[in-house]
Structure formats: structure tokens, C-alpha cells
Amino acid sequence: MEWLSPSCLPIVVLLMHCSLCLAVTVTTTRHKVEVHEFADAELSCQFNTERENNPRIEWKKKGQDVSFVYYDGHFKGPFEGRATIQGATVTLRRVTQKDAGEYRCEISAPLDSVSLAETNITLRVLVPPHTPHCEIPSSAVTGSVVQLRCRDHQSIPPATYSWYKNNQQLPPPRNANASYLIDKHNGMLEFKAVSKDDSGQYRCLASNGVGSPKMCDGNHMSIEDVSVVAVVAAVVVCLLLVAVASGVMLLHRNGFFSRHRGRSNVNYVPPPQEPQDFKHTQSFML
Structure with a gap:
């Protein structure tokens, strides 16, 4: 057995010391x-x-x-x-x-x-879900984009959301061509173009696996067709307003509304006439 070299002795001493630490x-x-x-x-x-x-x-x-x-x-x-x-x-x-x-x-x-x-x-x-806050419009026009929102800020872990129409759960959209989208994480239900068939009572359910899920009271959303008479009347009113505005601008440009136009000098006083002797300007023939 060979003796350890002097350079190895400090390491051996340190190891022996640490073994007693x-x-x-x-x-x-x-x-x-x-x-x-x-x-x-x-x-x-x-x-x-x-x-x-x-x-x-x-x-x-x-x-x-x-x-x-x-x-x-x-x-x-x-x-x-x-x-x-x-x-x-x-x-x-x-x-x-x-x-x-x-x-x-x-x-x-x-x-x-x-x-x-x-x-x-x-x-x-x-923390279990609290009753979520729901934003559901009471009415909308056919063909318009409509967003329904649902949120609970107190649940831990954050809640996920599902939507119900007339007490029936709306299934998740199967493809990108679906008429609506549901984001279960932020609670948004979005209709790309609502139709009259989308009318109904809507409610939102929040759940996070802690305690019982909670549902908002909900609201009835009515979808109505656009009124042709109302659209025509609105167009006519807009055209009349444009015509009136154009006429006013034209008159103003031609100076019709000038501050001095048509103003009479009410302070004018004719100069006094000096008395003159009557003179015949025409001779009379007898």
C-alpha cells in the first residue's frame, strides 16, 4: 500500500472534518x-x-x-x-x-x-363560484353581431362558463362556420349574425370544481327584422338635412348672410333747403 502524497493530506483532513459536521x-x-x-x-x-x-x-x-x-x-x-x-x-x-x-x-x-x-x-x-354578472341585450336586429357576456371575478381557480337558452345548454360550436361562438374561459357568447330563431331566454352558468356552480338570473333577448318604413324615413330625413345644409352653405357663399346687406341708413337726415324766390322758368304768351 502506497503512502498518500503530501498534496492529498489537506483533502483527507477536510473530508474527515465534514464527516463530523x-x-x-x-x-x-x-x-x-x-x-x-x-x-x-x-x-x-x-x-x-x-x-x-x-x-x-x-x-x-x-x-x-x-x-x-x-x-x-x-x-x-x-x-x-x-x-x-x-x-x-x-x-x-x-x-x-x-x-x-x-x-x-x-x-x-x-x-x-x-x-x-x-x-x-x-x-x-x-373559493367556489359566486353568482356571475351577465350582460344580455333585450333586443337586437336580424343580421347584426351580438355579444353576450358572463363573468365571476371571485372564484379560485377561475371559473369556466357555459350558456343556456330556454333552459337548454348550448352545445360548443363544432366548426368555424357555426352561427355562434362560445369562449368558456372569458364567458362570451357571440352571434356572428343573429336571426329571429335566436330569440329566447339566456342564462350563464359558472363552475370551477369548488363548491356548487352558480347561474345568473338571465334575460330574454328578442330579435326583430329591420323595418323598411323606418329605414326609408331615416334616408329621407338624412337627404333633407343634407339639402338644407347645402343650401345654407350656398347662400352664405353668395353673401346672402352679409352683415350689411339690405341695411337702411336710419340716421340719414336730408340737408335743409334754403328759401328761394319763385322764378318763372317759362314765359307765358298772351
């Missing part, structure tokens, strides 16, 4: 936790120390700023009185959307060679 370790059973709104959420945190018998346990929540959840043996801020801890595992009671976010469990063990370890847990709070 004692470090605190932190683990979790679930890095992502999903619970329904107003349910309890368990944030798992387990730790192991080699020398330290009294490690310091801290929980923090990340946001715009890092805030304490559990520090110095007590819960802080909005978690005070509505959270419990067992070991290092925290349970939050009746969580809301304000509780959703990323949490960090930190274990500090000063007597261990590596004295600090942590693990991160993301809490997602699921």
Missing part, C-alpha cells in the same frame, strides 16, 4: 397546500437537530414585506388567537384569501455546526 435539518410533508375558504389549513414542518436541544422555531409569511407569523413562542398579527402549533407544524383556523401565500418555517440551532435551516410551503385558498 452536525447540521439542523428541516422537512415538510406538503410543499403545496390547497384548502377551501373558511376551512383549516395545516402547514407541516418537521426538524432534526444533532446537538441543540432547544432550537428556536419561527414562521414567516412572504409578501411585499416578510412578516412574522410565529415568533418568540407566540403568534403575531392576524394569526393571534386563530392558529395553533404542535412541534413546528402550524394549523391556521378558518382561512380566507388574505391567508393565501408563501410561508417559511425556520429552525435555528446555535449548537449545530450549520445552525439554520428552513422549508417553504405555499398555501392556496380555493
Whole structure:
């Protein structure tokens, strides 16, 4: 057996030293936790120390700023009185959307060679659909483009939408030539060119797999043909307005509306006549 060269001795010493290194370790059973709104959420945190018998346990929540959840043996801020801890595992009671976010469990063990370890847990709070807001026109003209809208801004995960006409679900369009389009993600129902057959009671259903789906009250949409008499009357009115406007412009251009046209001099006073003797301008013949 050959002796190790002197250059290898530092490496051997380092390996022997590291084999004796004692470090605190932190683990979790679930890095992502999903619970329904107003349910309890368990944030798992387990730790192991080699020398330290009294490690310091801290929980923090990340946001715009890092805030304490559990520090110095007590819960802080909005978690005070509505959270419990067992070991290092925290349970939050009746969580809301304000509780959703990323949490960090930190274990500090000063007597261990590596004295600090942590693990991160993301809490997602699921919210069932609320009654969606629907925009359904009460009337439209045949051949026009009509859009019906449906939206619920509070559901988590975001809701998907389906439309009903006269209590019958409208099937998804099979091809691009269909008379209507449905976007289940943004809740829009669009008719490319409505016909009288599209008249009916329309409602929208929002669902996201959390809780019960919700439907808006809906509205009746009537599709009417274009009135020929109304169109002709509108055209005649437009032509009359154009004719009147053209006539006014022509008169104005010819000076008809000049400020001094036709104005009489009401202040004019004829000069006085001087008295003159009567003179015969014609001789009389006897």
C-alpha cells in the first residue's frame, strides 16, 4: 500500500472534518397546500437537530414585506388567537384569501455546526363560484353581431362558463362556420349574425370544481327584422338635412348672410333747403 502524497493530506483532513459536521435539518410533508375558504389549513414542518436541544422555531409569511407569523413562542398579527402549533407544524383556523401565500418555517440551532435551516410551503385558498354578472341585450336586429357576456371575478381557480337558452345548454360550436361562438374561459357568447330563431331566454352558468356552480338570473333577448318604413324615413330625413345644409352653405357663399346687406341708413337726415324766390322758368304768351 502506497503512502498518500503530501498534496492529498489537506483533502483527507477536510473530508474527515465534514464527516463530523452536525447540521439542523428541516422537512415538510406538503410543499403545496390547497384548502377551501373558511376551512383549516395545516402547514407541516418537521426538524432534526444533532446537538441543540432547544432550537428556536419561527414562521414567516412572504409578501411585499416578510412578516412574522410565529415568533418568540407566540403568534403575531392576524394569526393571534386563530392558529395553533404542535412541534413546528402550524394549523391556521378558518382561512380566507388574505391567508393565501408563501410561508417559511425556520429552525435555528446555535449548537449545530450549520445552525439554520428552513422549508417553504405555499398555501392556496380555493373559493367556489359566486353568482356571475351577465350582460344580455333585450333586443337586437336580424343580421347584426351580438355579444353576450358572463363573468365571476371571485372564484379560485377561475371559473369556466357555459350558456343556456330556454333552459337548454348550448352545445360548443363544432366548426368555424357555426352561427355562434362560445369562449368558456372569458364567458362570451357571440352571434356572428343573429336571426329571429335566436330569440329566447339566456342564462350563464359558472363552475370551477369548488363548491356548487352558480347561474345568473338571465334575460330574454328578442330579435326583430329591420323595418323598411323606418329605414326609408331615416334616408329621407338624412337627404333633407343634407339639402338644407347645402343650401345654407350656398347662400352664405353668395353673401346672402352679409352683415350689411339690405341695411337702411336710419340716421340719414336730408340737408335743409334754403328759401328761394319763385322764378318763372317759362314765359307765358298772351
